[in-house]
Amino acid sequence: MIVDEEKCVGCGVCVLYCPVNAISLERGKARIDEARCVECYTCYRSGVCPEDAIRTTALGWPREIRNAFSDVASSHKVTGIPGRGTEEMKTNDVTDRYGWGEVGFCVELGRPGLGTSFKEAEKVSIALAGKGVEFEKQNPYTHLIDESGKLRFNIGEERVISCLIEFKTNLENVPEILRTLRSLESEVETVFTVGVISRFNPDGSIPVLPLIESEGFKVRPNAKINLGLGKRSGGGSW
Ligand code: SF4
Ligand code: SF4
Incomplete structure (x- = not known):
């Protein structure tokens, strides 16, 4: 993920959208920390940039695995x-x-x-x-x-x-x-x-x-039982 510095006006809106705080403002422009970015595409897909300055780049191996694990659409x-x-x-x-x-x-x-x-x-x-x-x-x-x-x-x-x-x-x-x-x-x-x-x-x-x-752990039970077609007898899971 990269920012087109020619287009970026430094509004800072995209900074709030990054779930891992990889975007910051430096000298009036958005900057993406490449090492920290997980290629989730949230900043891009949200369409939040008013200047269309956020762009994807081709991901090769092994960087593409970041996207595979981080992008819900992947x-x-x-x-x-x-x-x-x-x-x-x-x-x-x-x-x-x-x-x-x-x-x-x-x-x-x-x-x-x-x-x-x-x-x-x-x-x-x-x-x-x-x-x-x-x-x-x-x-x-x-x-x-x-x-x-x-x-x-x-x-x-x-x-x-x-x-x-x-x-x-x-x-x-x-x-x-x-x-x-x-x-x-x-x-x-x-x-x-x-x-x-x-x-x-x-x-x-x-x-x-x-x-x-x-073992000293506090438990927060969370139950789910499927009803209707496909339900088996003998217990659900939690
Ligand atoms: S792709 Fe995801 S992790 Fe990378 S800068 Fe955009 S929102 Fe942040
Ligand atoms: S939303 Fe777009 S214009 Fe605003 S800081 Fe981010 S990249 Fe720059």
Whole structure:
């Protein structure tokens, strides 16, 4: 993303639109910090510039991966999935992605407001690999790592608006996974959140809940149940 300095009048409106604070005003002109820009195209697509001074540039490898992970309108070449994660965690009633005795995890790095580089995501996937987790095959980030959680490409410095790491594990493995994630708090140089996906029992109890609370985490349950065609019996997900 670049600014045409001939056209820019320095109104500063575009500065407010950048979700990772990559645009600033310098000497009366908008300037985009190339290292910080995640190529989300928000400044361009919003049409906010009254002078039509914001322009896209052709993105080659590896910079194009910034756009693939940061632009909601972009689909990943490998998975064909737009965005950064998958939808299955929200539709477990019909996909059965998380069976009985299984627990899903979604670790999101970079949001809100900071973004992340892939080297930060790599710290998480390396720590998790070999700990009884199965990385989600349809997740775009999974396509970038090997079985040890290391990046398969030289993209550690590439920045994206956020990166989702999705995986599942067995119920009894949950405390170990939570401890591993907590140990990364001081290592990972961006914010990250942890989502835990579990079926609930027919009696309404949530099997993973006491395991999370016993590790000292505060839980904010968030339920979703699909109704109508495609609904399976035996519990939704939360
Ligand atoms: S493309 Fe996105 S990250 Fe880059 S300057 Fe524009 S709004 Fe900011
Ligand atoms: S909105 Fe357009 S004219 Fe205003 S500062 Fe940004 S690039 Fe310059």
